Amino acid sequence: MKNKRYEQSIQRVCNYIYEHLDETLTVEQLSDVAHFSKYHFHRQFSNSVGVNVFKFIQLLRLKRASYQLVFHQDTRITDIALSAGYDSHESFSRAFKRSFGLSPTEFRRTPMWSDWHTNYQFKPTRGQITMEAEIIAFPELKIAVFEHRGPHEKLNESVSQFIAWRKETGLSPVTHSRSFGLAYDDPSVVEPEKFRFDLCGEVREEIPANSYGIVNKTIPGGRCVKIRHYGSHDDMDETVYYLYRNWLAENNETPRDFPCFFEYLNFFPEVPEHELITDVYLPLN
Template identity: 50%
Template sequence: MDKADRHERRFTKVLDYIASHLDQPLDVARLSQVAHFSPFHFHRQFSAYLGMGVARYILMQRLRRASYWLAFQPRRKITAIALDCGFENPETFSRAFRQALGLSPSEFRRCPDWPDWHLRMTPPVRKGMENMEVKIVTVAPAMVAALEHLGPPERVNDSALRFIEWRKESGLSPVPGSQTYGIAYDDPEATAPERFRFDICGSVSAPVPANAQGVTTKEIPGGRCAVVRHVGSHHDLSEAVWYLYREWLPDSDETPRDFPVYFHYLNLASDTPEHLLQTDVLLPLR
């Protein structure tokens, strides 16, 4: 292992530690110990690696977690969210939230502005994933309830909230054994925002009746797929997708099938800390 790889692993360990301890005090002394760096130089090394200071990064991660809980867990009290995200009290949380997003936590809960949120709360891009484990599996076809999102990728969460509304009203999904998927028809980096298409899906056992949210019945076809498991924020899923296309596919003897890459969400951002999210990324093969 060369020096660059050792450096990368040290900082990956630090970022993982931060993600799993957001509800606890985090100081430079402890983080420098985790990384095995000198505390005298840790600030500069962290900023050079990630493009922002350690305090700002920790605050952003706490506010990201709080934002998901505000939007997707409407019954969770704001006071509890503040404390569970590592803020000393609700007043400190509200002040930090407003300074970062221009809205109070209650205002964001009532009407989240996801495009603005993405502009303000997207962390710097980390080094791409390497040596990911790719498996070839055969999946069964799945009948799904699907909500078609058409528009900027930053507004997918608005569609997700509408899909959750349908789930609550219909009671058809989720049910025991049901699964949640996302179908990525377009590359957000190469598609005009107004033309970006993405389906939010949940498996069902029967066709979906007509409904106010516009959820319809579709099928994810069965067959062979290359699959890689991504652990961490959904924001970084593109790294796994590009690994499949740029690294794995050219070196394989496989040919993609005529169906887009899709995601199987093994847990959900609405009730799981970002660093614990698990998503299978599937590339259909002939």
């Protein structure tokens, strides 16, 4: 019970940081949120998360900035710098390059997501697993698919191409077309070059051949267990593993011969990372 209370305290601090990422945060504030002594807070946070609290805050702001650079091309770099807490384009550029090896301008032009992932190596306590799983009848669904094949770290490069196609066709996510991901492989197990993940958008009719390589597929109808994941997509494995590790055995169910898939109900950086909502579906026999 003591360890659980300790984890909840760290979780509370992480959530507070997410909710106040645009504000000035102090050790006094954050130690109060955790109910820790300010004299020990730094070490306690670092031991749990893997980086000190101010590095954690900086990386969260730079992560949001990196997504804004790539996916919000119309936003000025100066405005992104200000929203990340920097008082000038120059200071932001120095911090960004120090962390990710490229200047903001270079990253916007040619995102190096694999290098970005290498530098973003810490595992904060984030996201929240709801154990309220339900069995539903999922209807057959036509989807347009961009097939990502290769290292998981390069998935965002495929996302950029899929977004470009959706903008060109008017099939924007959420407002006009639901968004899904089909997870064929576990990136922690499969060789990087063999990792497979389908980026999907709902369509009413089959799409014609196109220069983006988008293809037609179908999510088959049938029984699925559905569980809602709150928080960062980086923590989705915790929710997925719960279904495989606990839920199947506890409910005497077996998975169908179709991959686990996700429906993305909102998107980062349009909403803060801790407010992301994703429905996880595991097809059942």
